[in-house]
Amino acid sequence: MEREHNLIPADTLWKSFLYRIIYRSDTRLGKLFDIILLSLIFLSTIIIMMESVPKIDKKFHYTFIVLEWIISLFFTAEYWARIIVVKNKKNYIFSFFGIIDFLALVPFYLSFIFPVTKYFLIFRMLRMLRIFRIFNLLDFMNDGYFIVRALKNSSRKIYIFLLFLVIFSVIVGSLMFMVEGGRTGFETIPQSIYWAVVTVTTVGYGDVSPITPMGKFFAIILMLAGYSIIAVPTGIVTAEMRNKRQNLEIVCDRCGNEDIDDDARYCKQCGKKLA
Amino acid sequence: MEREHNLIPADTLWKSFLYRIIYRSDTRLGKLFDIILLSLIFLSTIIIMMESVPKIDKKFHYTFIVLEWIISLFFTAEYWARIIVVKNKKNYIFSFFGIIDFLALVPFYLSFIFPVTKYFLIFRMLRMLRIFRIFNLLDFMNDGYFIVRALKNSSRKIYIFLLFLVIFSVIVGSLMFMVEGGRTGFETIPQSIYWAVVTVTTVGYGDVSPITPMGKFFAIILMLAGYSIIAVPTGIVTAEMRNKRQNLEIVCDRCGNEDIDDDARYCKQCGKKLA
């Protein structure tokens, strides 16, 4: 962020001014902008939800349309402002948030050309992802990054675990298809696999449940398995989070101790004052 | 506690005496007081529950009213005693337990002015929180504090995780609304989000469950996701609890730092060698 800011040419003072409001939150106007943005994202999400409830939509249909216009126009203006104000325009447009910002606008403008269908919904919902923009404002970036990094570092192990789990569910599902034959909910193998996943993940809707004693016996084994192997992803992520300092750069330069808490001012191993 | 005690003026001996009974449990009368208090809180909770069961309420209606009177008068007397006896009255009144003690009395007295409605219930239920008063008596304070501190220290990470989870559920819920159309339980987006949360948290009531093959396929992915990412809050809290001394008595005697890891040889705050 700091660096981007420095790249802004000094010739256009208003661009620099606008940049500060839009991309940073260290001024009063910048904070106000962030709050308005957050409110509109929130409002937009609520409207999309409420439109799907016939009773409410009937009552407030025109209000919703007007609000949608206002929000969309604001987002459009904001999107242009972001492009104009930033130096490396290409970088912004093809960044994660640049694409989200763009996709959030598309359904509104497409609705003039094509008839509105419920499939527009999901694009409008993507606006919610813009909430993460606000993290800078709230100093939550580090903690969010901590979680994402732990998940990313353990992702390969978790994929393998899920592969095990899926193959296990497919085999157990097929077994149950043989055991429970054509009974309700076990008519086909995919249905039986659906049941196996519902069971092993301990969700247990109960829309499908074993009927024969043999089926119940298998279900008991599957449930105990699911209850035990939840330990695997938990263990993986916990082990990953375990030794990670959130600030990776701090090491004691006297004894080399790397296990330094965020709030430490002295090394707990050798007592040296930390820089 | 110790300090508060010292602040009591020596001129009123009976205040000092009462203080010891009410606020401490190192005398026989003090212990008796604690036990009576605990019993009345427990009794009060049972009465509130039983009053809601028509069959039982019909039978014991007058007993309940009488008991409620006795308990409320005792609590009132106790509240006044606490205020009179303590030196810094304002501190007590606006402390967490002071407010709870007050709110627990309000519904009883309001019921003379306004007609009793079921909304009084929740205030009466707040009395249960007074149970935590009793922790001093049972030496459970340290362990309770250990849990609260671990949750507090990891609260920011857990909030972010919940934010991820909510946004994820909203998007998945919207997707399911598109997939399962107007089928039972997926009539509106909020309903579909309700289903998504029921599924991702592995609760799985089964009051709403996917019907179409496509819906079941999405449900499988969502269940596997929920089963895996439960590792995140678990990992966060475990990592937080991991290095914390469970014996809270070890404190740096130079700077008073209480956050000392099990393997620390020097205080990380002031660099003092630990005993």
Place this chain on the structure above:
Amino acid sequence: MEREHNLIPADTLWKSFLYRIIYRSDTRLGKLFDIILLSLIFLSTIIIMMESVPKIDKKFHYTFIVLEWIISLFFTAEYWARIIVVKNKKNYIFSFFGIIDFLALVPFYLSFIFPVTKYFLIFRMLRMLRIFRIFNLLDFMNDGYFIVRALKNSSRKIYIFLLFLVIFSVIVGSLMFMVEGGRTGFETIPQSIYWAVVTVTTVGYGDVSPITPMGKFFAIILMLAGYSIIAVPTGIVTAEMRNKRQNLEIVCDRCGNEDIDDDARYCKQCGKKLA
């Protein structure tokens, strides 16, 4: 065990011989005895289960009665043998397993005096606990003890957590009673509390589920809470298990390192050969 053995008087050789068979499994007869015992416990449990299934009971009623007689007589003989053979009889009789052994016999003999009721069942089921006797045989003692110790050490923290959870469920249940009024499953506060526990523990039977939008909103919050705070008991137990060596006596006598794996022959911190 070793010690008990030494206490046996040398004067009665057959007692010493029987002691070895019953209490130890280092002889062929001793192993055979353990296997017979284990089989009978298992058989006994199966019979109790099958007796409760009318269709099966009708068919095998007399077989079950005969088997029950044989098993009970064997257990009686074994119980007397254990008492006769052991030196410190009182110690055995009032030990955990001594009491279990006795209670497992009681229902059989009571059934001659009193009419058999289904309440005898639970005592007969206690026989299952005798399975843990067999652990000596299988070298599982250490691992079982590891789990029990971890649970015992963290039991106070877990009790407090459960107290939090129960109070939380009672308050949420009362709130839901107010929100969902007299709707099915929320007719009384105890019923609403039942629902709250079903939800917060992520069991989610679905026999009771929220109906009103407001109720569903509360349920969402409760589910997210339950999904997150499962981290607390997990974190407590994991932290407890974390630093425990299974063999507590081994410490490096050069550097004092206590974190020594079961299979270590050299200290991983200073390289010293371990005794």
Place this chain on the structure above:
Amino acid sequence: MEREHNLIPADTLWKSFLYRIIYRSDTRLGKLFDIILLSLIFLSTIIIMMESVPKIDKKFHYTFIVLEWIISLFFTAEYWARIIVVKNKKNYIFSFFGIIDFLALVPFYLSFIFPVTKYFLIFRMLRMLRIFRIFNLLDFMNDGYFIVRALKNSSRKIYIFLLFLVIFSVIVGSLMFMVEGGRTGFETIPQSIYWAVVTVTTVGYGDVSPITPMGKFFAIILMLAGYSIIAVPTGIVTAEMRNKRQNLEIVCDRCGNEDIDDDARYCKQCGKKLA
């Protein structure tokens, strides 16, 4: 793998060439072979699933039969090629994957002799296990091995935990049989045990749920227990994963010990200083 490769006799160049394609993936043909194999395994699984859906099977019955022929012939050819090409044939045939490869072929050839029944299914489904062959290709071996080793190392503790859990469920199930008498879902002890397992593992289908207040009270206790003791397997596996190097390449170069903790400075097996 490396070693096996060296054992191939130089006299038959085409065997060496084929070996490289089949067993390794460092050539373009080798990679192509792996991809074709993976696709066929995947296709085969999909066909088995789809055959169980009457509507789809009716439409594509002959396509499925033809595809099954092609896949089976390819797998047969591959199986022979593997045997011919490898030097130590016996080793391959009786290895885990050798047996899986063989079992995956059996149902196809048996179907010429015996009438096809749904019990052939499960053998055909075993083909899915061949997917793990592909791990070499994707460098997932290490991570998969990490999970398997953690589970293997903690398996004894987990078995004991499951034994506890099963005995606990049997006793609780019997208690509920007494409490809920002959009510729906609690007609027999095995049924009540099924309910107990469904509850304690937090699956909660809801096909059986307590009806009487007493039953609900027991259920509450069981749910709280299940919610808390899930911490046990989680703690066991996490503790196991905790100190294990995730980078398996670090090995003691004196004694070949691979089980080296992250904080180790000396090999715990031979005492050599680690690099």
